[in-house]
Amino acid sequence: MRGEYKVRGGKLVVVQADEIDGRYANAHLSGDFFLEPDEALEQINAGINGTATSAPVEELAEAIRAALGRGVRMVGFDPQAVAIAARRAVGGATGWNDLDFEVIGPRVMDPALHVALDEVFPAELAAGSRGPVLRFWDWDSPLVVIGSFQSVRNEVDSENAAKYGIRVVRRITGGGAMFMEPGNCITYSLTVPGSLVEGLSYEQSYAYLDDWVLGALEGVGIHATYEPLNDIASDKGKIGGAAQRRLVDGTVLHHVTMSYDIDADKMMQVLRIGREKLSDKGTKSANKRVDPMRSRTGLPREEIFRRFMAYFMGRYNAVRSDYRPEEIAWAGRLLDEKFTADEWTYRVP
Incomplete structure (x- = not known):
């Protein structure tokens, strides 16, 4: 062996x-x-x-x-x-090339449904009804997705969010808020068995699971590095951040959001934490922190999706796949029963 x-x-x-x-x-x-x-x-x-x-x-x-x-x-x-x-x-731990991945391209849907799907896919992997999956998000409406342990009141200016018609949904992973409007980000979720990160600390596993996307970014003209604990950055600033959850059965959900073309002024009005982070840096404008992939690559967002998928599939054992009707239905039920319920959204006031 x-x-x-x-x-x-x-x-x-x-x-x-x-x-x-x-x-x-x-x-x-x-x-x-x-x-x-x-x-x-x-x-x-x-x-x-x-x-x-x-x-x-x-x-x-x-x-x-x-x-x-x-x-x-x-x-x-x-x-x-x-x-x-x-x-x-001995097969107790696995490497990337020991796994067969399914890759699901971006499908436009309610962004809150993508949040719910992040609970569906790990459950399927644990049950053996799906293998490891890389899936890309796309969405048709604005949403603030807060981390599992964040306070809505502390993170979101509810008055400005309502003014812009932006809802708030809590996800199952920790980390910071995601400011999502149609076309403004590149977001993906990776669901893998715990054996892929066995023996790795959280910091090590973030770097390990983000390694492929650094290569994909290089392919679109951006030299990026991993910055502990969960950031992806270029020489011009932060590009995006990752969040991760290791479930009780060992399954790992890891997702990344990278800015493509963010309305930084609106983000600053909606996210309170944005103001605090910038004041900490002595920065007056959010535009100085956001590093949009649109200006760095000159590529349409759809082309970045395409190149990222091609890079991943060329690097690992992977085939194209799609959502199953029962997965969308399951996510829809979770949306109604959990992710749009005040008990979940405001569990940290």
Whole structure:
């Protein structure tokens, strides 16, 4: 069995091993990392051997640390990286190329329905009725989508929101508010099994799950980087932000919103937090913080969607797909029963 893990900003780690009676055996570590002294390689192998193949990454990493002698220097990797590679060798953890994705292109609908669909797809993945899915949002009306733990009163100027006919919906992930008007953002949701991020901290998993979109942005002429904890930025400022939730069954929902052509003045009137964030930076105009993809790429929004989808499908095992009628119906029920109910929207006043 063979597992690989590439440390972000570091080196490739490869573990080959057998499984005998539910435990690792004949483990061999290799890669392009740096390790001193030489005998530490066999110490790491010894730490893997004999450990239960069902052991989570944290337990396996601790076994590796316990096997290491004093003065060992691991450069470009660490015991956690070795443990992730070992878990991938036995199928306990997965890499991107171990998964078969479905990709759903943008369909114009009520943006609140997209919020509800973010509860539907993880439930389907957990039940085995859908595989991993990347889906792009598109919408026909304005909406403020607040994070699961945000206060409506603190985040939204209700009077100005009403003036512009903008509703407020609470999503199931944390993070900050999304200011959505037709055509103003690029938004997608990624639903994956927990095995894809096994052993990764939240910060590591944000970087790991956002890595593909940095390549897609490069393809449309924007050099972007990941900025902890959940931002995507260029040399001219923030492009967008991510939010994530790891559900009880281990399924991961990860979504990203990037500004395409935002009416920054209106956003500032509707979102209170926008004012606070800008005052913190000593910035008078929201336009100085928003980095619209329209001006940076010169591309229509539909073309960016197309190129992003093509990039993802060229990089991973993926096929085009679409929404099923029962998924839309399920999301509609959730919309009526939960996402438009005051009990949910104002659960944090």
